[in-house]
Amino acid sequence: MANRHLRGLTDDEIYARWQERFERVRLELTFLFSVRRKFRQVQAMFTDNKRLNAIGSQAWGWVLLLWGRDAVMAVRRELDDDTNTISLGTLLDEMAARPDVLTRRRYMAHMTGCDETLIHLNDEAFTKRGIIASASDRTGDHLDPAAILADRDGLVGAASPVIKYANLMIAHRSPVEGLEMTVEDIHVALDAMQPVVKKYHVLLSGSALTAIEPTEVGDDWREAFTFAWFDRPQRGA
Numbered sequence: 001m002a003n004r005h006l007r008g009l010t011d012d013e014i015y016a017r018w019q020e021r022f023e024r025v026r027l028e029l030t031f032l033f034s035v036r037r038k039f040r041q042v043q044a045m046f047t048d049n050k051r052l053n054a055i056g057s058q059a060w061g062w063v064l065l066l067w068g069r070d071a072v073m074a075v076r077r078e079l080d081d082d083t084n085t086i087s088l089g090t091l092l093d094e095m096a097a098r099p100d101v102l103t104r105r106r107y108m109a110h111m112t113g114c115d116e117t118l119i120h121l122n123d124e125a126f127t128k129r130g131i132i133a134s135a136s137d138r139t140g141d142h143l144d145p146a147a148i149l150a151d152r153d154g155l156v157g158a159a160s161p162v163i164k165y166a167n168l169m170i171a172h173r174s175p176v177e178g179l180e181m182t183v184e185d186i187h188v189a190l191d192a193m194q195p196v197v198k199k200y201h202v203l204l205s206g207s208a209l210t211a212i213e214p215t216e217v218g219d220d221w222r223e224a225f226t227f228a229w230f231d232r233p234q235r236g237a
Contacts, residue, residue, distance in 0.1 A: 003097040005083060011101045018095065019204045021086050025078065026197060026212070029088075032074050033213035036190060039067040041222060068186065069170060075159050075189045076166035088193065089152065091200075096148040099132070102203060105139040110206020122206075129199070143203075151196050158192035161185040 006014050046052050046060045079089040095102060107126050111119050130147030134140030156163070165181040168174040194212050201209040 003094070006094060006098055011098075014094075014098060014101050015106055015204075018091060018101075021091055022200060022204050024086060025088050025091065026201060026209075028074075029078070029193065029197060029212050030214055032071065033190070033194075035067065036071065036187075037213060037216075038221065039063070039071075045222075045225065064183070068183065071186050071190070072162055072166045072170060072181075075162045075186065076171065078193065079155055079159055079163060088197070089155070092148055092152040092155075092196075095143070095200075096145040096152065099143045099145040099148060102143040103139065104131070104141040107203055107206070108139070125202075129203075151199070155189075155192055155196060159189035162189045 006017075009017065042063055046056055046063075077085075078087050080087045081089055081093065083090060083093070104123070104126050108119070108123060111122050114122075126141075130144040131141045132144050134142070161181050162185050165179050165185075168176050169179055169181075197212055198209045201207070
């Protein structure tokens with residue numbers, strides 16, 4: 001199915017398509033991971049603050065619902081297999097259908113102007129990713145589709161409880177009355193995406209991605225929680 005969208009495109013056009021779409025995925029995942037960090041910081045407030053922990057169950061339930069639903073649907077969207085959508089999953093499907101586009105030549109072109117040591121290290125790194133060797137020209141070596149599909153299957157496996165919950169309990173009103181899923185299941189699904197995104201970021205851009213989650217800069221956003229938000233109305237006022 002994925003291959004029909006690539007018909008009529010040159011290899012260079014397909015590669016450019018993947019670069020543009022992957023960057024959109026990466027940017028949205030960067031935002032998702034930054035929001036997860038804030039969620040964890042708020043969670044720590046409710047855990048560590050004894051008064052908040054004692055009286056804040058309704059507020060915490062609301063925060064959990066807001067973040068949880070958003071995160072669950074984000075996982076579902078990134079692993080969507082609808083070929084008419086842009087997602088990490090559909091990109092991997094397209095790459096598996098046309099692995100011959102992901103050649104050593106295109107990958108090493110990003111290293112133009114680098115010193116010989118870096119070029120050698122990146123050349124070795126490409127080989128270690130699982131390739132099919134070209135019979136005529138080493139620069140025509142390309143990724144093994146089995147390796148790409150293994151990455152795809154690994155993500156689906158890690159996110160299986162989250163995807164099932166999203167499909168049955170959020171995206172659709174199914175007859176299922178209840179389905180078990182934990183916050184840890186969401187974290188597992190998100191964490192599984194990080195090494196895959198880092199791997200294909202290098203292949204498509206030539207630059208290493210140390211982490212999806214951005215580094216916090218500037219003032220601590222939690223400063224807003226250091227003063228009361230709600231002024232209780234006085235009786236008789």
